[in-house]
Amino acid sequence: MKLTLKIWRQKHANDKGKLVDYNVDINPEMSFLEMLDDLNEKLAERGEEPIAFDHDCREGICGTCNLYINGRPHGPIRTTTCQLHMRHFHEGESIVIEPWRARSFPVVKDLIVDRSAFDRIVQAGGYISVNTGSAPDANEIPIPKQIADEAFNSAACIACGACVAACKNASAMLFVGAQISKFALVPQGKAEKKIRAEKMVAQMDAEGFGACTNTGACSAECPVEISMTNIARLNREYIGAKLTSDNV
Amino acid sequence: MKLDAKIPEGPLAEKWTKHKFNLKLVNPANKRKYDIIVVGTGLAGASAAASLAELGYNVKAFTFHDSPRRAHSIAAQGGINAAKNYQNDGDSVYRLFYDTVKGGDYRAREGNVYRLAEVSVNIIDQCVAQGVPFAREYGGLLANRSFGGAQVSRTFYARGQTGQQLLLGAYSAMSRQVANGKIKLYTRTEMLDLVMVDGRARGIITRNLITGQIEKHSGHAVLLCTGGYGNVFYLSTNAMGCNVTAAWRAHKKGAFFGNPCFTQIHPTCIPVSGEYQSKLTLMSESLRNDGRVWVPKKAGDTRKPEDIPEAERDYFLERRYPSFGNLVPRDVASRNAKYVCDEGRGVGNTKMAVYLDFADAIKRDSEKVISAKYGNLFDMYEKITGENPYKTPMRIYPAVHYTMGGLWVDYNLMTTIPGCYALGEANFSDHGANRLGASALMQGLADGYFVIPYTIGDYLATLPAAKVDTTHAAFTEAEKAVIDSIKRLLSINGTKTVDQFHKELGKIMWDYCGMSRHAEGLKGAKAKIRALKEEFWQNVKVLGVNEELNQTLEKASRVADFIELGELMVEDALQRNESCGGHFREEFQTEDGEAKRDDANYAYVAAWEYKGYNQPEELHKEDLIFENVKLTQRSYK
Numbered sequence: 001m002k003l004t005l006k007i008w009r010q011k012h013a014n015d016k017g018k019l020v021d022y023n024v025d026i027n028p029e030m031s032f033l034e035m036l037d038d039l040n041e042k043l044a045e046r047g048e049e050p051i052a053f054d055h056d057c058r059e060g061i062c063g064t065c066n067l068y069i070n071g072r073p074h075g076p077i078r079t080t081t082c083q084l085h086m087r088h089f090h091e092g093e094s095i096v097i098e099p100w101r102a103r104s105f106p107v108v109k110d111l112i113v114d115r116s117a118f119d120r121i122v123q124a125g126g127y128i129s130v131n132t133g134s135a136p137d138a139n140e141i142p143i144p145k146q147i148a149d150e151a152f153n154s155a156a157c158i159a160c161g162a163c164v165a166a167c168k169n170a171s172a173m174l175f176v177g178a179q180i181s182k183f184a185l186v187p188q189g190k191a192e193k194k195i196r197a198e199k200m201v202a203q204m205d206a207e208g209f210g211a212c213t214n215t216g217a218c219s220a221e222c223p224v225e226i227s228m229t230n231i232a233r234l235n236r237e238y239i240g241a242k243l244t245s246d247n248v
Numbered sequence: 249m250k251l252d253a254k255i256p257e258g259p260l261a262e263k264w265t266k267h268k269f270n271l272k273l274v275n276p277a278n279k280r281k282y283d284i285i286v287v288g289t290g291l292a293g294a295s296a297a298a299s300l301a302e303l304g305y306n307v308k309a310f311t312f313h314d315s316p317r318r319a320h321s322i323a324a325q326g327g328i329n330a331a332k333n334y335q336n337d338g339d340s341v342y343r344l345f346y347d348t349v350k351g352g353d354y355r356a357r358e359g360n361v362y363r364l365a366e367v368s369v370n371i372i373d374q375c376v377a378q379g380v381p382f383a384r385e386y387g388g389l390l391a392n393r394s395f396g397g398a399q400v401s402r403t404f405y406a407r408g409q410t411g412q413q414l415l416l417g418a419y420s421a422m423s424r425q426v427a428n429g430k431i432k433l434y435t436r437t438e439m440l441d442l443v444m445v446d447g448r449a450r451g452i453i454t455r456n457l458i459t460g461q462i463e464k465h466s467g468h469a470v471l472l473c474t475g476g477y478g479n480v481f482y483l484s485t486n487a488m489g490c491n492v493t494a495a496w497r498a499h500k501k502g503a504f505f506g507n508p509c510f511t512q513i514h515p516t517c518i519p520v521s522g523e524y525q526s527k528l529t530l531m532s533e534s535l536r537n538d539g540r541v542w543v544p545k546k547a548g549d550t551r552k553p554e555d556i557p558e559a560e561r562d563y564f565l566e567r568r569y570p571s572f573g574n575l576v577p578r579d580v581a582s583r584n585a586k587y588v589c590d591e592g593r594g595v596g597n598t599k600m601a602v603y604l605d606f607a608d609a610i611k612r613d614s615e616k617v618i619s620a621k622y623g624n625l626f627d628m629y630e631k632i633t634g635e636n637p638y639k640t641p642m643r644i645y646p647a648v649h650y651t652m653g654g655l656w657v658d659y660n661l662m663t664t665i666p667g668c669y670a671l672g673e674a675n676f677s678d679h680g681a682n683r684l685g686a687s688a689l690m691q692g693l694a695d696g697y698f699v700i701p702y703t704i705g706d707y708l709a710t711l712p713a714a715k716v717d718t719t720h721a722a723f724t725e726a727e728k729a730v731i732d733s734i735k736r737l738l739s740i741n742g743t744k745t746v747d748q749f750h751k752e753l754g755k756i757m758w759d760y761c762g763m764s765r766h767a768e769g770l771k772g773a774k775a776k777i778r779a780l781k782e783e784f785w786q787n788v789k790v791l792g793v794n795e796e797l798n799q800t801l802e803k804a805s806r807v808a809d810f811i812e813l814g815e816l817m818v819e820d821a822l823q824r825n826e827s828c829g830g831h832f833r834e835e836f837q838t839e840d841g842e843a844k845r846d847d848a849n850y851a852y853v854a855a856w857e858y859k860g861y862n863q864p865e866e867l868h869k870e871d872l873i874f875e876n877v878k879l880t881q882r883s884y885k
Binding site for chain 1: 295298299302313314315316317318319320322323332334370372373374375376377378379381382383384385386387388389390406407409412413416419420421423424426427433435458487488489521522524525526527529530628631632634697698701745747748789791792796797799800
């Protein structure tokens with residue numbers, strides 16, 4: 001299978017960067033990242049510097065891989081980049097491969113960006129304050145199955161950042177909504193729900209993420225199908241907190 | 249040196265309680281004077297970092313990932329065991345202990361395993377309090393399932409993403425302490441050496457993976473929570489970044505390596521499809537509850553599975569193990585798949601796979617029922633292979649999944665280097681020669697949440713609070729050694745890429761030190777690895793410079809360590825003249841081809857001491873004493 005890859009190359013954070021063409025001939029059974037591995041091996045053999053990209057588990061769960069393929073985060077099907085296979089492309093196709101584009105995710109090198117803003121948002125309040133050893137018996141607080149399932153759906157977020165990359169405003173509302181929802185839904189998380197919403201939103205704003213205009217591109221591109229309900233819940237939690245609290 | 253496991257005296261059920269009382273404490277006001285370095289932020293590292301910071305220690309946490317939440321614990325699917333006995337089905341701390349010792353084929357310590365079972369119940373409480381969304385029944389209470397052939401339902405789970413949810417719990421606890429200023433977090437930072445001062449671990453040397461800066465970090469203790477070394481096989485279910493470097497560098501500084509040859513091969517993985525393959529994907533072994541494993545009866549049968557009539561199929565697990573059938577333990581299922589493929593009866597293009605067929609289950613229960621149980625796994629399979637498992641049988645083959653071996657630790661989780669600890673998969677301790685399903689998550693969190701917070705105080709209480717400055721000669725020397733080694737890698741400028749070396753190593757390990765081993769093969773492998781090591785240092789090609797993000801350089805230094813580790817694994821497999829758990833030596837099997845243990849001569853932990861480059865390592869033996877469990881032959885017939 002012959003393809004032309006147009007790949008973003010950028011030496012370091014302050015370099016201007018450009019798209020570079022690579023012609024490859026690959027086995028269509030390969031995964032997208034295996035295609036890049038293969039290209040990197042060939043580049044290395046020729047003495048050219050391999051293309052830097054982030055990846056780790058290659059099972060779609062760690063959230064590390066993050067390529068912007070033909071203008072879509074994680075490419076043409078709804079999955080993580082590592083779970084995308086070349087059989088979804090056709091002979092002779094040109095594929096444009098770029099890093100996530102967002103002010104809050106600065107490019108580190110080539111296709112690698114810095115997503116530490118997500119960690120800082122979690123540090124601002126994405127937890128339940130319980131020290132090790134002070135927990136009551138696990139079955140003391142019954143949680144209806146439906147609620148537990150809904151909390152799980154929010155907690156399934158892999159923090160890849162596709163939502164931000166998909167959004168024309170580079171908004172992180174879907175990510176933050178998921179983090180807030182998974183705690184707001186369950187009884188253990190209720191004690192801190194106000195301050196959590198206030199602090200996480202304040203940090204999100206401080207990181208420079210854009211505003212949400214409810215176009216839904218984030219959820220449509222999310223590889224683990226985090227729903228727009230999380231954004232609605234975030235708004236509700238945040239407004240509720242702001243109306244009754246003067247914490248932040 | 250005599251190995252002292254420091255297992256407390258007294259009856260099994262009282263050991264840990266008594267030990268906790270006897271451990272020295274660090275006064276709350278003094279805890280803030282101690283700095284603890286935690287390397288790795290998976291389940292063991294994140295839980296340890298959070299718990300120690302909560303106690304008041306200053307923690308420095310290091311990960312080579314861009315975020316602590318990316319550690320490979322996140323990929324664990326099945327669940328976590330705990331002896332809660334919520335199902336009223338006869339479970340108890342003692343039963344979980346017993347099952348784990350037996351499952352490990354009697355090569356684990358009774359004292360450690362009992363403690364693991366004991367604290368397992370606290371783990372579930374802790375995780376629920378953190379908000380981990382475990383599966384629940386309609387009444388709102390926690391759901392359990394039986395896992396990996398266990399006869400009780402003691403596994404807690406969060407769909408097929410238990411590891412993810414547990415890690416996010418530990419990550420959130422850790423994030424809270426980062427905000428409190430008690431944890432300083434270093435992401436994209438890799439440990440490259442351990443610093444020893446007066447015979448104690450007092451710091452680490454790291455490389456900033458973005459700038460290439462070599463940094464020195466001083467602390468009163470160092471915790472290695474750096475996972476397993478399955479990637480020594482090149483192809484495994486581990487993440488691409490999983491490596492042995494931190495543990496191996498500590499080994500070279502004096503930490504003994506325990507049972508390196510004990511690796512676990514998981515039977516239900518998606519087979520290799522070609523040379524370009526970069527990693528293998530595990531599918532939960534719960535699939536074996538309904539899937540039937542088979543191959544054609546005759547070798548070289550190229551017909552499609554649906555064209556092979558029932559009478560010409562060999563359901564080899566059901567045939568050989570009528571009572572356990574497709575549910576035999578991981579090691580047995582894996583080995584049998586290898587045998588039928590070696591006989592030329594493998595299926596698929598590569599002939600290195602067996603069928604896992606759901607046709608009967610679908611006929612019996614309907615497609616809807618099967619889809620409700622395994623829908624996500626079937627989707628994943630189809631995504632990767634392009635085949636629909638509702639219509640045609642899945643193809644599976646065993647893959648390296650977990651390493652039971654690791655740094656030798658005593659009951660306090662301390663390695664043979666004072667002040668250097670190993671937690672989680674990085675240590676050798678609790679799984680013996682074979683790990684049971686849903687036990688890895690349990691062990692990682694037990695070590696981090698409930699063991700190290702107690703045991704580390706006992707060490708620190710005797711250690712003066714004065715800090716060692718990073719200008720100390722020991723730091724400068726270690727830093728220089730790291731820099732020299734990087735310079736050497738960059739200066740070779742050979743003709744073979746790092747991946748080529750890694751693939752070659754993986755092939756040697758898989759062929760001779762994988763699912764089944766024999767002395768001749770192992771001896772040959774030793775020579776091959778030695779030659780590969782020589783060639784590596786003369787002919788590896790590492791492009792670029794140190795002072796930038798350089799993924800090839802990162803990988804080169806990891807592969808160099810894997811090669812050395814590979815040599816030790818082979819040595820370890822060679823000295824263990826018995827078959828037990830994941831270690832199957834062809835010379836030592838019963839008449840009907842099952843593993844034959846030798847308890848009289850091999851009921852010990854092999855702990856290896858590094859003796860210098862290219863020098864044979866010295867074997868130390870820690871005898872395993874069984875006071876509570878009677879050693880029996882595992883039988884699944």
